[in-house]
Amino acid sequence: MITVKNLSKSFNNIQVLRNFSVTFERGKTNLIIGESGSGKTVLLKCIVGLFEPDEGEVFFDEIKYNNLNSRAKREIRKQIGMLFQGGALFDSLTVEENVLFPLEMFTEMNLEEKKEQINFCLRRVNIQNANHLYPSELSGGMQKRVAIARAIALNPRYLFCDEPNSGLDPKSTIVIDNLIKEITEEYNITTIVNTHDMNSVMEIGQKVVFIFEGSKEWEGSNKDILDTDNKNLNEFVFATNLTKKLKEKTT
Amino acid sequence: MQFFYNIGKYFIFLGKVFAKPENFKVYYRQIIKEIENLGINSIAIVAIISVFIGAVITIQTAINITNPLFPKYVISLTVRDSILLEFSSSVVALILAGKIGSNIASEIGTMRITEQIDALEIFGVNSASYLVLPKIIATMLFNPFLTVMSILVGISGGYIAGIASGKLTSQEYLYGIQYSFVPFYVIYGIIKTVVFAFIITSVSAYNGYYVSGGSLEVGKASTKAVVYSSVTILFFNVLLTFLLLT
Numbered sequence: 001m002i003t004v005k006n007l008s009k010s011f012n013n014i015q016v017l018r019n020f021s022v023t024f025e026r027g028k029t030n031l032i033i034g035e036s037g038s039g040k041t042v043l044l045k046c047i048v049g050l051f052e053p054d055e056g057e058v059f060f061d062e063i064k065y066n067n068l069n070s071r072a073k074r075e076i077r078k079q080i081g082m083l084f085q086g087g088a089l090f091d092s093l094t095v096e097e098n099v100l101f102p103l104e105m106f107t108e109m110n111l112e113e114k115k116e117q118i119n120f121c122l123r124r125v126n127i128q129n130a131n132h133l134y135p136s137e138l139s140g141g142m143q144k145r146v147a148i149a150r151a152i153a154l155n156p157r158y159l160f161c162d163e164p165n166s167g168l169d170p171k172s173t174i175v176i177d178n179l180i181k182e183i184t185e186e187y188n189i190t191t192i193v194n195t196h197d198m199n200s201v202m203e204i205g206q207k208v209v210f211i212f213e214g215s216k217e218w219e220g221s222n223k224d225i226l227d228t229d230n231k232n233l234n235e236f237v238f239a240t241n242l243t244k245k246l247k248e249k250t251t
Numbered sequence: 252m253q254f255f256y257n258i259g260k261y262f263i264f265l266g267k268v269f270a271k272p273e274n275f276k277v278y279y280r281q282i283i284k285e286i287e288n289l290g291i292n293s294i295a296i297v298a299i300i301s302v303f304i305g306a307v308i309t310i311q312t313a314i315n316i317t318n319p320l321f322p323k324y325v326i327s328l329t330v331r332d333s334i335l336l337e338f339s340s341s342v343v344a345l346i347l348a349g350k351i352g353s354n355i356a357s358e359i360g361t362m363r364i365t366e367q368i369d370a371l372e373i374f375g376v377n378s379a380s381y382l383v384l385p386k387i388i389a390t391m392l393f394n395p396f397l398t399v400m401s402i403l404v405g406i407s408g409g410y411i412a413g414i415a416s417g418k419l420t421s422q423e424y425l426y427g428i429q430y431s432f433v434p435f436y437v438i439y440g441i442i443k444t445v446v447f448a449f450i451i452t453s454v455s456a457y458n459g460y461y462v463s464g465g466s467l468e469v470g471k472a473s474t475k476a477v478v479y480s481s482v483t484i485l486f487f488n489v490l491l492t493f494l495l496l497t
Contacts, residue, residue, distance in 0.1 A: 045369075048373060049372075050369050050372060050373070074375040074376075074377070077372070077373055077374065077375035078375040080375075081373075082369075082370065082373040084369065084370060085366070086365055086366060088365060088366040088369065088370040089367075090362075090367055090370075091362075091365075102374050104274070104277055105274050105277055105374065105376060106273070106274075106375070160373075
């Protein structure tokens with residue numbers, strides 16, 4: 001479980017997050033939705049400690065993360081897996097070496113055990129015969145899947161995904177979404193996904209938090225979202241003609 | 252004010268770079284990799300430039316010594332001391348600042364803007380140390396070999412040019428490069444090389460590490476890396492010369 005209390009962050013006197021409080025539950029896919037520039041990525045980066053919040057607290061289970069020194073923070077980070085918007089695979093390493101990286105850095109596994117874990121993770125994300133390819137030789141969807149494989153290599157307790165479907169076609173989007181949901185349930189981890197993709201919300205949004213201009217505007221499940229009377233959320237969810245027509249049909 | 256801000260930030264950055272590594276085995280492998288990337292891959296350019304500079308110094312000195320009272324071996328003596336004292340350490344360092352400095356800044360800068368550095372931090376890795384320390388150690392270990400090689404190749408280039416142009420005989424050249432030789436000049440050159448290697452790597456890495464924005468900023472960081480490391484090299488060249496030779 002991850003708890004955020006009264007988090008605020010500004011850049012050059014521009015307030016990006018305002019007094020944000022929320023609890024993300026374990027074993028569920030928690031989605032943060034909102035328009036581009038609403039503060040989703042900043043929130044995620046404040047939670048994992050890549051940005052220092054101006055005010056507020058972040059708790060990883062019972063541990064107050066903000067107060068820890070950099071060494072103790074690093075220990076928590078070893079339990080975090082993160083999927084970045086662009087994948088953030090290491091360019092100079094092959095697929096296999098990317099997944100090997102955290103194992104090499106933080107485990108005492110022997111070569112055989114490491115190989116086994118790499119192959120397990122790559123199989124888990126349905127990547128085959130690509131062990132020796134470089135990230136530049138992979139499609140966007142494959143890069144995201146390899147990034148997931150790398151993120152789960154150390155069996156994390158927390159998984160963060162920053163717009164995992166950006167730049168992907170609808171089919172690949174469904175593959176990535178399902179993968180994130182399956183992994184969350186399988187490992188019983190706390191997963192937080194940043195997205196503005198409504199398909200993802202409907203597919204995997206067990207808990208959905210809507211962020212608007214840096215503040216928490218609404219929270220609920222994907223089932224509640226269609227019936228909400230929140231004006232800003234409605235404008236966001238039913239922004240396209242397709243979703244508008246779907247709503248007209250259902251009502 | 253910005254100058255002092257950057258100096259302070261640079262030293263904080265160095266503090267992060269020299270923090271205790273998470274895994275020595277991984278760092279050791281990185282050092283070997285960087286020796287190949289930054290050191291072995293620079294052998295050809297250093298050799299080519301050294302041989303031509305050695306040749307040019309020989310010809311220019313021969314042309315400029317018109318007084319018949321000067322013995323011919325003064326030409327090779329000049330070549331030796333120019334190469335030992337200045338060319339193989341300082342000029343080669345400036346060339347390497349252009350070659351490996353821009354390489355380091357753009358590599359680390361690209362990693363920054365594509366969130367690869369964030370990914371390292373999320374893994375709990377000290378990204379500054381992991382990315383920069385192996386490069387610093389690799390260049391500080393390998394660049395002295397480049398300097399020694401540059402000295403040998405430069406003097407050989409001078410020999411070839413001197414003999415081929417008929418400006419002096421083989422005997423005169425060999426006599427000149429041994430005449431009144433000060434072994435400390437080699438040590439002086441190597442000390443400068445080690446200091447310059449540290450400057451090139453750390454200043455360039457600093458410029459790449461704090462890039463924000465996109466590819467345009469990576470390009471700017473790469474240019475800054477070359478300019479700042481070159482200026483710092485020139486400053487320390489004077490300082491070290493003053494400290495070691497006076």
